[in-house]
Amino acid sequence: MVSSEKIDTTEQKILEAAKNVFIRKGMYGARMQEIADEAGINKALLHYYFRSKNKLFEAIFQEIFQEFVPKAFSILKAQIPFEEKIRQFVANYIDVVAENPFMPIFIINEINQNPERLAHLTNVMSAIKVEVASDLNRKFETGEYRKVDPVQLFSSVISMTLFPFLAKPIIQGAFEYSDEEFKVFLQERKQLIPDIILNYLKI
Amino acid sequence: MVSSEKIDTTEQKILEAAKNVFIRKGMYGARMQEIADEAGINKALLHYYFRSKNKLFEAIFQEIFQEFVPKAFSILKAQIPFEEKIRQFVANYIDVVAENPFMPIFIINEINQNPERLAHLTNVMSAIKVEVASDLNRKFETGEYRKVDPVQLFSSVISMTLFPFLAKPIIQGAFEYSDEEFKVFLQERKQLIPDIILNYLKI
DNA sequence: GTCTATATTGTGATAGAC
DNA sequence: GTCTATCACAATATAGAC
Numbered sequence: 387m388v389s390s391e392k393i394d395t396t397e398q399k400i401l402e403a404a405k406n407v408f409i410r411k412g413m414y415g416a417r418m419q420e421i422a423d424e425a426g427i428n429k430a431l432l433h434y435y436f437r438s439k440n441k442l443f444e445a446i447f448q449e450i451f452q453e454f455v456p457k458a459f460s461i462l463k464a465q466i467p468f469e470e471k472i473r474q475f476v477a478n479y480i481d482v483v484a485e486n487p488f489m490p491i492f493i494i495n496e497i498n499q500n501p502e503r504l505a506h507l508t509n510v511m512s513a514i515k516v517e518v519a520s521d522l523n524r525k526f527e528t529g530e531y532r533k534v535d536p537v538q539l540f541s542s543v544i545s546m547t548l549f550p551f552l553a554k555p556i557i558q559g560a561f562e563y564s565d566e567e568f569k570v571f572l573q574e575r576k577q578l579i580p581d582i583i584l585n586y587l588k589i
Numbered sequence: 590m591v592s593s594e595k596i597d598t599t600e601q602k603i604l605e606a607a608k609n610v611f612i613r614k615g616m617y618g619a620r621m622q623e624i625a626d627e628a629g630i631n632k633a634l635l636h637y638y639f640r641s642k643n644k645l646f647e648a649i650f651q652e653i654f655q656e657f658v659p660k661a662f663s664i665l666k667a668q669i670p671f672e673e674k675i676r677q678f679v680a681n682y683i684d685v686v687a688e689n690p691f692m693p694i695f696i697i698n699e700i701n702q703n704p705e706r707l708a709h710l711t712n713v714m715s716a717i718k719v720e721v722a723s724d725l726n727r728k729f730e731t732g733e734y735r736k737v738d739p740v741q742l743f744s745s746v747i748s749m750t751l752f753p754f755l756a757k758p759i760i761q762g763a764f765e766y767s768d769e770e771f772k773v774f775l776q777e778r779k780q781l782i783p784d785i786i787l788n789y790l791k792i
Numbered sequence: 793g794t795c796t797a798t799a800t801t802g803t804g805a806t807a808g809a810c
Numbered sequence: 811g812t813c814t815a816t817c818a819c820a821a822t823a824t825a826g827a828c
Binding site: 491494497498504508544545546549552556562574579582583585 | 615617618697700701702715718738741744745747749752753755759762763777781782784786
């Protein structure tokens, strides 16, 4: 219990509340009043700690990137067999996002509206590209895998993993899945996505 | 030139402008002033033709669904071999969305914010599920394909096809793709996605 | 630091002349 | 039908007491 030391300082309460509201509603949809309510304070205090809504938002966005992105991508750097890496990455990614289901649409929206925010991400991503590329190249040289563009492959894995979260209401609505059935649907993908990808790579 | 008859009526100009602005900014982010500017008129006229912002938005949303969704999904009903169907679907979908790149994120956002809007979509989607399911079942019974959940499969195809549009700035930023390189990236997926999927299905 | 009260600005919507 | 001017309200931001 050492980790959550002093999470009850006002600034922390604001950051926590703002994170929830911004992720649910986005920069445009979020209201300072709602953030204040969720933090159990009033609007004036928000401006006392962070000069403006925009400043608060940028602080949140930074925090999310430093916390969420590494958590989702860390496994790719592990020293384990490539197939295991893919399986663990997908399974871990699904679990992490399942706990933060609004995160993907939030990140995609805010980056689409303001691509400069990407600055935080490029280093992480290009490191991943190098990592995946070298893994794939090793396997190609031993004749195990076919030659494949690492970016195309990585994009395909991410697509299949993340998209169902973005389209959750569409999938649930269109195929009449209950919340429980949708959870099962997600869990099944931990097996299916690596199967699809590895099946394509081999030979 | 018969098709574009009377596209210059004020109502048409409003609808066109509103479509552009709403798709770019979403219901929350869009401003009536911006729509008026883009239509070359003033705000008052917007309210004359459509009582409120919300009414205008719903009109746009309907129009988009009746135009865009069928255009993207029509091929799945064609009487052609399943493999050809997948290839054409992906290629067609990529082309259609490439011409309307903000459409997916718009639809996903608005449905996430108001799932009732899905009403327009469920019929189309469940028809597709039946179609894909019967195709897959035929192939399974002849021993050509493995047994597979049609929803999982369909979701995977859609994911790999649509997600790159949603993540365009991320992909471009992370992998330093120019606009031209990103176009090539998308075109390559017309081949890759069906290859991945069909490779998994066979045996 | 935290509050209440108020200023300021932005935005959807309406009134009324033409 | 189209415009200018204005209203009404919501939301961000600030002033000032405690």
